[in-house]
Amino acid sequence: MEDENKAPQNKDKVVGKVKLSDGIYFDDRRFGDNVLKSYCEVEISNITDTSFDFTVYEVNVPEGEENKKVIFLTNTAVxxxxxxxxxxxxxxxxxxxxxxxxxxxxxxxxxxxxSGFEPLEGRTYVNNGIPGHEFG
Incomplete structure (x- = not known):
């Protein structure tokens, strides 16, 4: 499947000053007693000094059973x-x-x-499983 979103990344390379972790960053509205019927997750992978890959999933939990589907194919952010x-x-x-x-x-x-993709707008995505930085 070809990703029609991909465009050449011809920008000058910038070294990241933040330290991302591979894994799932989930909608922080899931904390506490909040049971969301639908939310997004962002999976971060393939982290380098200048870029990282990301995939966006929509998660639906209609009756306690989680259904997860890709809504933004894996791409590279710089x-x-x-x-x-x-x-x-x-x-x-x-x-x-x-x-x-x-x-x-x-x-x-x-x-x-x-920002820039409506299903993700206005939300914070968190990863509370980073060693030494766990929270709940």
Whole structure:
């Protein structure tokens, strides 16, 4: 399957100043007693000094059973500006990644905010399983 979102990443390479972790960053509204029927997850993988891969999943939990489907194929985001932000430059979408320091873990990234793709807008995605930076 060819990804029509992919576009050449011809930007100058910027070294990231944050430390991402491989794994799932999930919608932080899932904390506490919140039972969400539908939410998104962002899987981070293939992290290098200048980029990382990401895949976006929609998770539906209609009756306690989790159904997960890809809604944004695996693509590569590159670090931008001062290395504290990242972006994916696609043909149809430009996604901007910011890494707020909501859990005082900087430069370790426990929180990600993403704009440019409506299902992810206005949410914070968290990874609370990073060794030494667990929270709940």
């Amino acid at each position: 670090f931008t500006d001062d290395g504290m932000k990242a972006a994916f430059y696609g043909k149809k979408y430009t996604l901007d990644f910011t890494f707020p320091n909501k859990h005082n873990a900087e430069p370790i990234v426990t929180d990600i905010e993403i």
